[in-house]
Amino acid sequence: MTKAMTLLEMLDVVRTFVQQPATQNVWVTAEVQDVQVRGGHCYMEMLQKDDAGRQQARVRGCIWASNYARIARSFYNATGQQFASGLKVMVRVSASFHPVFGISLVINEVNPEFTMGDLLRRRNEILRRLQAEGVLEMNRQLRWPLVPQRIAVVSAPGAAGYGDFINQLYTNPSHLRFTTRLYPAVMQGASAPQSVIAALMAVADDAPLWDGVVIIRGGGATSDLQAFEDYELAATVAQFPLPVAIGIGHERDVTVLDYVANARLKTPTAVAEWLIGCGESVLGAVNNLGARILQAATDRISGNRQQLAQATGLLPALARGAVERARARLGNATGLLSGVSGRLIHPQLERLGMTGRALATATATQLQRRRDSIDAAERLLAALSPQATLLRGYSITRVGGKAITSPDDIPAGTILETTLASGTLLSVKK
Amino acid sequence: MKEIKEMSYNEAVAELEQILRTMQGDQCDIDRLATLTRRATELIAECRARLTATDEELRTILAGMQE
Numbered sequence: 129m130t131k132a133m134t135l136l137e138m139l140d141v142v143r144t145f146v147q148q149p150a151t152q153n154v155w156v157t158a159e160v161q162d163v164q165v166r167g168g169h170c171y172m173e174m175l176q177k178d179d180a181g182r183q184q185a186r187v188r189g190c191i192w193a194s195n196y197a198r199i200a201r202s203f204y205n206a207t208g209q210q211f212a213s214g215l216k217v218m219v220r221v222s223a224s225f226h227p228v229f230g231i232s233l234v235i236n237e238v239n240p241e242f243t244m245g246d247l248l249r250r251r252n253e254i255l256r257r258l259q260a261e262g263v264l265e266m267n268r269q270l271r272w273p274l275v276p277q278r279i280a281v282v283s284a285p286g287a288a289g290y291g292d293f294i295n296q297l298y299t300n301p302s303h304l305r306f307t308t309r310l311y312p313a314v315m316q317g318a319s320a321p322q323s324v325i326a327a328l329m330a331v332a333d334d335a336p337l338w339d340g341v342v343i344i345r346g347g348g349a350t351s352d353l354q355a356f357e358d359y360e361l362a363a364t365v366a367q368f369p370l371p372v373a374i375g376i377g378h379e380r381d382v383t384v385l386d387y388v389a390n391a392r393l394k395t396p397t398a399v400a401e402w403l404i405g406c407g408e409s410v411l412g413a414v415n416n417l418g419a420r421i422l423q424a425a426t427d428r429i430s431g432n433r434q435q436l437a438q439a440t441g442l443l444p445a446l447a448r449g450a451v452e453r454a455r456a457r458l459g460n461a462t463g464l465l466s467g468v469s470g471r472l473i474h475p476q477l478e479r480l481g482m483t484g485r486a487l488a489t490a491t492a493t494q495l496q497r498r499r500d501s502i503d504a505a506e507r508l509l510a511a512l513s514p515q516a517t518l519l520r521g522y523s524i525t526r527v528g529g530k531a532i533t534s535p536d537d538i539p540a541g542t543i544l545e546t547t548l549a550s551g552t553l554l555s556v557k558k
Numbered sequence: 559m560k561e562i563k564e565m566s567y568n569e570a571v572a573e574l575e576q577i578l579r580t581m582q583g584d585q586c587d588i589d590r591l592a593t594l595t596r597r598a599t600e601l602i603a604e605c606r607a608r609l610t611a612t613d614e615e616l617r618t619i620l621a622g623m624q625e
Contacts, residue, residue: 274567275609298620305611411609417574418602424581425595432588 136227143225151223156233157242160189163213168193170200170211174233188232189221199238206240208382209247213318214354218242247357251384254359258388263366267390270371273339275410276403278307280331280341280370282324284315289346289396293375296400304407309337315345315376321358328364340371342403343385344396356383365389375399518549559597562604570601577601 133141158174165171169192176185191199203211211217220237258264279297283290290310297306311330314323324343331341343365356376362384365372371390375398376383386392393399514524524531524547527538538544538557546553562570577598580586586594611619 277609298616303610303613303616305609305615407609411606414571414574414602414605414609417571417578418598421574421578421581421595421598421602424578425591428581428586428588428591 139225139227143227146223146225146231148223153220153222153236155218155239156221157216157218158185158189159214159216160211161213163211165196168196170196172213188229189219189235190232191235195236199235203238203240203243207244207247209243209353211238212354214357215243216246251357251387254357254362254384255387257359258363258366261363263363264388265366267366267368267372267388270369270390272371272390272406275304275407276339277305277407278337278339279403280311280334280338281308282311282313282327282331282341282343283345283396285310285312287315287346289344289375292346293342293344293396293400296397297403300400300404300407302404302408302411304404304411306403309334311341316355318355320355321361325361325364328368332369335369338370340373340390341368342373342375342396342399343389344375344399345377346396353377353383356385358384361385362388373399373402515549518547521549523548523553562600565604567605567608570605574598574601574605 156174158176161173161175163170163172169190172189174187174189175183178184200211203209209215218239219233219235220239221233221235223231224234225231255264281290281293283293294308297308300306311327313327314320328341328343331338353376365374365385366388373391373393374383374385374389375393375396376385377394391399391402393402518524526532526545526547527542529545532538532544535557540557542557544555544557546555560569565573577594581591581594
């Protein structure tokens with residue numbers, strides 16, 4: 129009768145072949161999928177794919193709880209990433225064979241630098257592609273309004289991150305007014321990018337309602353941000369018509385979205401604080417304007433009041449001063465006037481006096497001259513008058529008052545009137 | 559002057575700044591001061607009202623959120 133081994137005996141033999149020194153503590157590179165933590169142990173699938181994405185090798189992997197906490201922490205510290213599905217890793221493994229569970233690789237160390245390099249390479253690939261397409265900077269160049277108040281929220285309903293965000297926003301101490309609406313999306317796992325893209329498309333349909341959109345989720349312990357390193361999602365965010373703010377993780381989580389979104393913040397709470405900050409600075413500016421206007425008004429009023437008080441105080445003195453000045457001016461004018469009369473009037477008067485005297489002299493001279501010429505004329509007249517001729521013996525004979533110079537034409541009997549130097553002689557013609 | 563309710567936020571702030579400049583300038587006489595101050599007060603009240611919600615509004619919003 130042929131001797132047979134039990135299955136367990138057979139698999140024990142297999143195990144001795146599997147668990148050879150050559151399969152212990154070997155550095156291996158692989159992609160990890162379906163990473164889950166159960167009972168402190170971390171289980172996953174380890175894969176290798178060809179360029180077309182076809183699986184070429186696949187095996188189960190695990191990190192026992194005794195190593196997992198340390199490895200997870202140092203991995204996160206070095207890469208800013210959780211040890212999660214979708215990563216390419218370099219791990220030190222020992223092949224293990226279990227009669228029930230079969231072959232698996234037990235990971236006892238991880239080289240984070242390899243993953244970092246790979247992540248960076250992949251992210252840079254996405255960024256280069258967006259750059260080449262000319263869309264990389266598009267969302268970053270959009271401007272939030274001065275006060276973003278109408279916010280579309282893409283997040284997972286019921287998630288702690290969403291609750292924190294809403295709570296923070298609506299209990300802000302300045303009572304800033306916000307309007308929000310949740311556009312629900314799956315924020316974890318492989319379906320996250322397509323789900324977020326769908327939610328963004330719904331926001332885009334309502335674009336006029338919103339000032340901007342925030343994509344938020346709390347950074348849980350099992351967060352696999354790897355899902356967000358997605359070209360389609362990055363391209364959608366980059367070309368989104370409204371400014372996008374991202375808050376999808378903890379301090380060290382960085383995804384390609386942080387490079388394309390308009391505002392990159394760490395957590396949902398940080399996004400809320402940033403929005404509140406925008407509003408508060410504008411509110412502060414308004415309050416400041418108000419205070420300065422009040423100050424200007426107060427200054428102006430007190431300035432006017434002071435001016436008035438000063439004027440009131442000055443008024444009597446001003447009046448007295450004015451009267452005195454007027455009087456002084458009058459005195460001055462009088463003095464000046466006498467000076468002026470001295471200087472101007474006296475010469476005039478003098479000239480007037482001289483003229484008077486000259487006039488008198490001239491008049492007397494003229495009078496004398498006239499008188500002399502009259503005397504001469506009188507003498508001439510006396511010499512030429514008929515009386516002088518009559519005295520010398522001549523006479524004048526008139527007929528009817530008319531002197532006659534010839535006896536002809538005088539009829540006989542005519543009465544002749546002859547004037548002599550002293551008397552008249554009447555005679556009759558013969 | 560434009561109705562305050564019809565002004566955009568930026569227009570309101572621009573007018574406030576203009577009022578401040580007028581008040582600080584030499585050309586502002588005491589007669590205009592009361593008018594300017596009243597207008598400024600109304601503008602500020604409107605700006606604040608647009609930015610902030612009353613307690614009552616906030617309570618309504620938060621109550622809506624918790625449903």
